[in-house]
Amino acid sequence: MASPLHGKTLAVIGDPIEHSLSPVIQQAMLDALGLDCTYGRIRVPAGTVRDWLPGAASLGLGGFNATMPHKTDLVPLMDELSADARMYRSVNTVVLRDGRLLGFNTDGEGFLRSLHDSGIDPHGRRVVIFGAGGASRSVVLKLAAVGVERITVCCRTPDKAAELVAASPSVRAADMSRASTDAALADADLFINGTPLGMQGVGVDFESFTFLDALPASAPVCDLIYRPLKTSLLREAEARGHLAVNGLGMLIHQAILALEHFAAMELDAETMKAAVMTRLLPVLEQTS
Numbered sequence: 001m002a003s004p005l006h007g008k009t010l011a012v013i014g015d016p017i018e019h020s021l022s023p024v025i026q027q028a029m030l031d032a033l034g035l036d037c038t039y040g041r042i043r044v045p046a047g048t049v050r051d052w053l054p055g056a057a058s059l060g061l062g063g064f065n066a067t068m069p070h071k072t073d074l075v076p077l078m079d080e081l082s083a084d085a086r087m088y089r090s091v092n093t094v095v096l097r098d099g100r101l102l103g104f105n106t107d108g109e110g111f112l113r114s115l116h117d118s119g120i121d122p123h124g125r126r127v128v129i130f131g132a133g134g135a136s137r138s139v140v141l142k143l144a145a146v147g148v149e150r151i152t153v154c155c156r157t158p159d160k161a162a163e164l165v166a167a168s169p170s171v172r173a174a175d176m177s178r179a180s181t182d183a184a185l186a187d188a189d190l191f192i193n194g195t196p197l198g199m200q201g202v203g204v205d206f207e208s209f210t211f212l213d214a215l216p217a218s219a220p221v222c223d224l225i226y227r228p229l230k231t232s233l234l235r236e237a238e239a240r241g242h243l244a245v246n247g248l249g250m251l252i253h254q255a256i257l258a259l260e261h262f263a264a265m266e267l268d269a270e271t272m273k274a275a276v277m278t279r280l281l282p283v284l285e286q287t288s
């Protein structure tokens, strides 16, 4: 059967879009699969995705990934939504097929697979996550859906956490005061940073890492950040004996899952990861 991508192109849309790693990751996989398809980037300014969408098929697109600021705006514009996209109210992958727009979100499942790669089973865990933005949202809702015992969202904007608490009985909210994070971390067996603190280019990092002292040493520490590959948080966590997991696995797995939707085929994750790493690591090392 011919690939649905035959003669089509793929792209990532967003604004800004210059720094997106999706073209490197997706083209590496397309080339490894021998699919005659190119993957580009398209700048679509905030608030204009509704107007841009009707012309997407005439660009020869078989699908596209979406990043800031379009993930939420795309939700009501889809003909069909996957269960995860509906749950997060966010779309990161759109397949154009037979004149229809099929919306998916692969972020939460990508994170789960990265945990699995690191030998971490989230089932029954007591999780603490810092931040309640877009990435945290998909991670929190996915972890709640797969049966963590509870997940405490520590953040500085209570409304964002309240929305997550309302979505699942296993989600709790806390502020980011030291007393609150100490109490939550003391009883946790998995910690995730979902804030951009420590991300390259942001220019802000945690002021101190002594909050980690409250976390049992057996609890893995995950940072959703992948630039740099090893944040100060992960260094500090390793120094305290924690298993440290960066955001690269999530980034690659969400991309593999997206390509499975575009190409309508199951992919061998190990082969895809190897193809991606060959092209991605030099880019990340150059910019880290």
Ligand code: NAP
Pocket: 107, 130, 131, 132, 133, 134, 135, 136, 155, 156, 157, 160, 176, 194, 195, 196, 197, 199, 204, 224, 225, 226, 247, 248, 250, 251, 252, 254
């Ligand atoms: P976002 O929607 O802007 O959310 C950021 C969250 O961090 C918000 O809750 C924000 O709080 C909080 N925050 C920001 N600065 C803070 C500070 N100084 N102190 C305390 N909280 C702070 O961003 P996002 O899209 O979720 O991305 C978050 C991180 O995840 C980024 O580093 C990004 O690179 C990473 N990420 C990784 C992947 C992957 O595949 N590995 C995918 C997506 C994102 P307020 O709401 O109060 O501002």
